[in-house]
Amino acid sequence: MTNQASPRITKSRGTNEFDSHVGRRLRAARTLAGMSQTRLGQAVGLTFQQIQKYEKGVNRIGASRLQQFAALLNVPPSYFFEGQATETLPSTLPVDEIDPNMIGAVSQRQAMELVRNFSRIDSKSLRRHIFDLVKAAAGGSIRDSDAPEAKD
Numbered sequence: 001m002t003n004q005a006s007p008r009i010t011k012s013r014g015t016n017e018f019d020s021h022v023g024r025r026l027r028a029a030r031t032l033a034g035m036s037q038t039r040l041g042q043a044v045g046l047t048f049q050q051i052q053k054y055e056k057g058v059n060r061i062g063a064s065r066l067q068q069f070a071a072l073l074n075v076p077p078s079y080f081f082e083g084q085a086t087e088t089l090p091s092t093l094p095v096d097e098i099d100p101n102m103i104g105a106v107s108q109r110q111a112m113e114l115v116r117n118f119s120r121i122d123s124k125s126l127r128r129h130i131f132d133l134v135k136a137a138a139g140g141s142i143r144d145s146d147a148p149e150a151k152d
Contacts, residue, residue: 018084020057022066025080027055029073031112044068 030040030051037048037055044065053059061069061080070077121127 015057016060017057019060021084022061022080023055023057025082026051026061026069026073028112029069029075029079030055032116033073034116035073040069040072043072 037051041048041051054061066077066080118127
């Protein structure tokens with residue numbers, strides 16, 4: 001019988017970029033769902049502090065826990081890995097769509113809340129008008145191809 005050494009698995013200390021990315025995606029999905037850290041934690045039997053650690057990438061999220069979060073937040077498990085790049089920092093927006101002036105002016109939380117609340121507006125016509133207003137206020141031109149459909 002040969003004595004084969006099994007591969008050694010080492011635990012790294014500190015945050016890992018992949019864990020941080022998954023944590024940011026968890027926070028984004030939770031915020032878009034309008035759920036607090038406390039409520040999400042209660043739904044899976046954790047404290048809000050543990051949810052905070054997951055969101056900051058301090059603690060890794062196991063596969064079964066990630067599946068629970070995906071089901072509760074109504075996103076596919078793959079959502080948490082979207083946009084992950086191995087050589088650059090992950091982003092929820094494609095790089096060519098990020099306006100450097102926007103980064104300091106609008107927090108990610110505000111942007112997510114804006115999207116969540118905008119999607120709750122039942123009237124397509126009202127959504128179209130709000131879209132046009134925001135785009136005009138931002139100095140953009142209003143084109144029919146950019147705006148959401150306005151049929152009620």
